[in-house]
Amino acid sequence: MAKQKKKKVITRLRRTYRLVIMNDQTFEEKWSYRLTGLNVLTAVSGIAMVLIFIGIMLISFTPLKRLLPEYPDAEFHEQMIQNAVRLDSIEHELMVRDQYIRNLRHILAGDSRTKIDDVPDTVELYGNLNMEPSKEDSVLRRRVKLEQQASLLGQQFSNNKDNIKKMTFFAPVKGLISNYFNYGEGHYGIDIATEKSSSVHAALPGTVISSFWSLETGYSLQIQHPNNLVSVYKHNESLLKEQGDLVVAGEVVAFVGNTGEFTTGPHLHFELWHNGLPVNPQDYIDFE
Known part of the structure; x- marks a missing residue:
């Protein structure tokens, strides 16, 4: 069946046809040309190849190639x-x-x-090439900054070690004081009510000596500063520093929370100890 169809196609291509041009009025034959289907197919293919070749040459060697969208x-x-x-x-x-x-x-x-x-x-x-500062470089920069701040604090204490009012403190948070310092009642710090998740900043440069969670005070942090000065941060939502970390004044060390038993809302309980004794933070820091 397939062979018969193939023979019919070949036969049709080989059939001879006559292309005639004649006068429409007198029917006089003006021009005629004998051709076959194979001749027509060959001529059309040749013309197409020539046109494609001319188009490629024009695009390759003339400014027409700039008309292409991706060129x-x-x-x-x-x-x-x-x-x-x-x-x-x-x-x-x-x-x-x-x-x-x-x-x-x-x-x-x-x-x-x-x-x-x-x-x-x-x-x-x-x-x-990695242009980001390395971990060692960041630690070195922080240590140098800490030593500079500690040197400044040392000079301040050299004049009068008992007078810490000359020191420049950074307010841990800004807010409303809801509970004041009361040594007689055993409240050795102040409570600053502020928005939950607010940043808690280090009051002075120093070293974290304790970073823990307890049932009473929740997430708590203690920082040792020069000249026997210690700051305490309690009831935090979370802590950013661990024991042994170096911090600089104003660095974020935790976030305000409401953790622990002895708390009635989001606030920071902040204590300041000098030479082993608690002092009123309000005497040295403006929290408002």
Whole structure:
């Protein structure tokens, strides 16, 4: 069956036809041409290939290619070249900087074999260059800042160690004082009512000596400051610091909460101890 259909197609392609042009009025034959279906198919295919070839040549070697939607224009192409040049310059500058730092390290270390190396012409790619500060760098910066603040506090205490009013305190929170300092009743701090989840700040630079949760005071934090000064933060929602962490004045160490038994709402219970004795924080800090 399939062979019969194939033979019929071949037979039709080989049939001879005559293309005639004649006068419509006199029916006089003006021009005629004999052709077959195979000739017509071959001619059409050849013309299509020629047109496709001409179209490809026009798009490849003439400005017509800019009419294509995804083809970059001349301005974009020039910008790409400029970006490549700038990237190469940045890589070269990074190489020079790294070489300078290496040489400087040798000089500071007193290495007598130090020599200034020439920057090579070929520059390695810095695709994985990490410009974020490392953990060690952050700890060093915090320690230096802490030492600077501690030095300032030490100078203040050197004049009069018993007078802490000269110190610059950072208010842990701002709010309404709901319960005042009362040494006789055993309330060794003050309660500052404020919005829940508000930031709790370190009053002075120091070291966290205790970070814990208890049934009575909830999440609590104690910070040791220079010259036997300790600040206490109770009833927090959560703590951001652990025992041994260094903090600077004003750094967020916790969030205001309502944890523990002895609390009636979101507030911070703040205590200040000097030389082992509680002092009234209101004498040194403005909480409003």
